[in-house]
Amino acid sequence: MQGADHTARTTLADVASHVGVSVMTVSRVVNDRPGVGSGTRERVRVAIAELGYRPNIVARGLKVERSRTIGLLVPDVTNPYFPEIVRGAEDVAIRRGYILLLTNVIEDVDREVAAFEAFEDRRVEGVIACSPRLDDERLDALLRRHPAAVVVNRRTRPDAAGSVRIDHEHGARMLLRHLAAIGCRRLALLAGPTDSHAGRERLLGFAHEAQERGVELASERVLHGPPTVEGGTRLARELLERDPSVDALVCFNDLVAAGALQAASEIGRAVPDDLVVTGYDDILFARMFTPALTTVHAPTYDLGRQAATMLFDRMQGRGRGIDIVLQPELVLRASSARPTAPYPERTPR
Amino acid sequence: MQGADHTARTTLADVASHVGVSVMTVSRVVNDRPGVGSGTRERVRVAIAELGYRPNIVARGLKVERSRTIGLLVPDVTNPYFPEIVRGAEDVAIRRGYILLLTNVIEDVDREVAAFEAFEDRRVEGVIACSPRLDDERLDALLRRHPAAVVVNRRTRPDAAGSVRIDHEHGARMLLRHLAAIGCRRLALLAGPTDSHAGRERLLGFAHEAQERGVELASERVLHGPPTVEGGTRLARELLERDPSVDALVCFNDLVAAGALQAASEIGRAVPDDLVVTGYDDILFARMFTPALTTVHAPTYDLGRQAATMLFDRMQGRGRGIDIVLQPELVLRASSARPTAPYPERTPR
DNA sequence: TTGAAAGCGCTAACAG
DNA sequence: CTGTTAGCGCTTTCAA
Numbered sequence: 105m106q107g108a109d110h111t112a113r114t115t116l117a118d119v120a121s122h123v124g125v126s127v128m129t130v131s132r133v134v135n136d137r138p139g140v141g142s143g144t145r146e147r148v149r150v151a152i153a154e155l156g157y158r159p160n161i162v163a164r165g166l167k168v169e170r171s172r173t174i175g176l177l178v179p180d181v182t183n184p185y186f187p188e189i190v191r192g193a194e195d196v197a198i199r200r201g202y203i204l205l206l207t208n209v210i211e212d213v214d215r216e217v218a219a220f221e222a223f224e225d226r227r228v229e230g231v232i233a234c235s236p237r238l239d240d241e242r243l244d245a246l247l248r249r250h251p252a253a254v255v256v257n258r259r260t261r262p263d264a265a266g267s268v269r270i271d272h273e274h275g276a277r278m279l280l281r282h283l284a285a286i287g288c289r290r291l292a293l294l295a296g297p298t299d300s301h302a303g304r305e306r307l308l309g310f311a312h313e314a315q316e317r318g319v320e321l322a323s324e325r326v327l328h329g330p331p332t333v334e335g336g337t338r339l340a341r342e343l344l345e346r347d348p349s350v351d352a353l354v355c356f357n358d359l360v361a362a363g364a365l366q367a368a369s370e371i372g373r374a375v376p377d378d379l380v381v382t383g384y385d386d387i388l389f390a391r392m393f394t395p396a397l398t399t400v401h402a403p404t405y406d407l408g409r410q411a412a413t414m415l416f417d418r419m420q421g422r423g424r425g426i427d428i429v430l431q432p433e434l435v436l437r438a439s440s441a442r443p444t445a446p447y448p449e450r451t452p453r
Numbered sequence: 454m455q456g457a458d459h460t461a462r463t464t465l466a467d468v469a470s471h472v473g474v475s476v477m478t479v480s481r482v483v484n485d486r487p488g489v490g491s492g493t494r495e496r497v498r499v500a501i502a503e504l505g506y507r508p509n510i511v512a513r514g515l516k517v518e519r520s521r522t523i524g525l526l527v528p529d530v531t532n533p534y535f536p537e538i539v540r541g542a543e544d545v546a547i548r549r550g551y552i553l554l555l556t557n558v559i560e561d562v563d564r565e566v567a568a569f570e571a572f573e574d575r576r577v578e579g580v581i582a583c584s585p586r587l588d589d590e591r592l593d594a595l596l597r598r599h600p601a602a603v604v605v606n607r608r609t610r611p612d613a614a615g616s617v618r619i620d621h622e623h624g625a626r627m628l629l630r631h632l633a634a635i636g637c638r639r640l641a642l643l644a645g646p647t648d649s650h651a652g653r654e655r656l657l658g659f660a661h662e663a664q665e666r667g668v669e670l671a672s673e674r675v676l677h678g679p680p681t682v683e684g685g686t687r688l689a690r691e692l693l694e695r696d697p698s699v700d701a702l703v704c705f706n707d708l709v710a711a712g713a714l715q716a717a718s719e720i721g722r723a724v725p726d727d728l729v730v731t732g733y734d735d736i737l738f739a740r741m742f743t744p745a746l747t748t749v750h751a752p753t754y755d756l757g758r759q760a761a762t763m764l765f766d767r768m769q770g771r772g773r774g775i776d777i778v779l780q781p782e783l784v785l786r787a788s789s790a791r792p793t794a795p796y797p798e799r800t801p802r
Numbered sequence: 803t804t805g806a807a808a809g810c811g812c813t814a815a816c817a818g
Numbered sequence: 819c820t821g822t823t824a825g826c827g828c829t830t831t832c833a834a
Contacts, residue, residue, distance in 0.1 A: 115827060126805045131829065141803055161574045162520065163827035165511050166810045173554070173575065181539055187530040194557055198564075203571045205522070206555040208543055215547075222552045225510045226522065333737065362741055388682065392711055394743040464811060475821045480813060490819055512811035515826045 114155045123151045134159055165227060169251070174415065175205045175223035175231040177216065182208075183331065183359060184387040185404060186234065189256065192408025193232055200416060202229075211297060211330070213237050220246040230415045232256060232408075233265075237299045252418040254411045258301040262425025266418055268411040272302050275400040275432035276309025279354065279382055282398075282434060284317040286442035288352040288380055292325040294339045294364060296356030300331070303356055306384065310354065331356050336363020344371055344379075351379060352440075358383035358390045361397055365439070380440045386433075395438035403430050463504045472500045483508055514576060518600070523764065524554045524572035524580040526565065531557075532680065532708060533736040534753060535583065538605065541757025542581055549765060551578075560646060560679070562586050569595040579764045581605060581757075582614075586648045601767040603760045607650040611774025615767055617760045621651050624749040624781035625658025628703065628731055631747070631783060633666040635791035637701040637729055641674040643688045643713060645705030649680070652705055655733065659703065680705050685712020693720055693728075700728060701789075707732035707739045710746055714788070729789045735782075744787035752779050 361383030
């Protein structure tokens, strides 16, 4: 035990007896409810300030189901893609007097399930889940146990959760169109985890567009791996050694691309002249890589904001089954700068 | 309202009546407590699984003061320095069945106070506060209201909170010694927010070491600003225009350094030949800047881990007033590569 | 305008 | 080994 203040927390009853009224009167004042004379109200206010009373949200939550807390599940805040989402969600939560229970699930399904349960046990009022690896059925079951839920970068049954997504298929198509335009013909994909929903959508976009453009995208040049710098380095090295004819590495995200750039430089492949490398997400540092990274900008802060806004709507029983799709934006930088393509440039929306 | 499952949550009483025992028996089984026959215990276990019962931590917390939740206060998860701390703290929390209430306080004192209050209202069992901007007295008062607390990168009265810190003065000294060794003589500091404790310690280290080494460190070349890329760009531009004779920009952190590198390149100063730039923290991307950034590696994951471990100790009444100091490490990279200094190299501990 | 009673789901303390 | 009672701090309901 340390400082004494935290013990013997002052309660509604303390305030009540101090003023000489009932707990109900104090409760009414605390919650700004009618039915208290203005004189009494004032005296209670003074006492509250004097005693430093703060309502016990836990106790309140037992009676009325309001913990003023929402759960946010992300794969890994260490991946710069996610902190912006956290900030977006938190900014709207704070404004409404809510606070976030955060869990990193580290690409680990068990930890994902545990996180949902931990949220449930603490009676969060809603959950925002960022692209969990769980299969649809299990995710649905978990989501349904919560009063309200929103999934990010994924869809579910609209009665289980709302969804906010980025149109990754479109992002992938834009990217591939660009690669085709600058003359890349033998692409390889460093495609991230097999169970990533966003990854699957992008794969779809790449595949469709490749077919339409006559670009080769052989399945033996689609490698899956962890969405990290190390993963990128390893996969890129492997691939470039096995198949040096590849002329572009299309990476799952900017981290993987960073790893790929590293591998390319080790192996002695010059980017972009000898090998084009692209990322995805447009994290803050993508422009500072060497060379600066061509990538697809994902509006992450907005993703978090919209997800939280939708969640609050659903918590109030409104906005059932809404699915918001945000548009990404192609960002051209030096890592894909070829004479045939103007550079630098931002594609029009 | 959406999926029906979350309503009518099954309670201890439900399980009890289903098995035909009292709630206490069920409670004992749930908490793995003795005093239940193995037959009964088994039947209760089955019923719990069957009904999908999960204990209500909120209700439990009302009786015994245990929310199984700890509060973590960080300036901004968007700054890559902090996510590692979050991960470190979370990893030990999860292992003990705890979960984190996270708040970004965005260099905003009001939001900091609000965060402490929000934690208090939700009866967290402990708080980890990462370098808040609050003055000592106010911070102390807030910390004392919690059952246990640990501050990161700052000290307090040991009865108010434990502390886990990085020896920033030493880090600053190492950096400055290196700069002196490679011949830098007119340093400028892009020093971050004035109210940053870590920043003040570094300033002290720089000042002391500069004096001892006969390096000039004039106060008009110590500029304060936000710890962001934009802040770095703005300050560096300002400074280099006003005073082109500066031969090294010593930045508050790697983000500021990233901004400084950008400014230098805009203005046409070649790094490192014409201008040396250094960072602090050694975020993941520091090595990928152009040129790769000389910086001071801060063991952030460990910082979070140690802070959480200490917090749990304090929650159990042990480890009162401990102050852990972790050592940083100088990391030499291209942004300070001068002929007089070997490169690349890691300094010995 | 005010207050008394009951109960949210759980556990500590005691009784059988 | 099992159950009963009381109460954590609050709010809802009903009565004065």
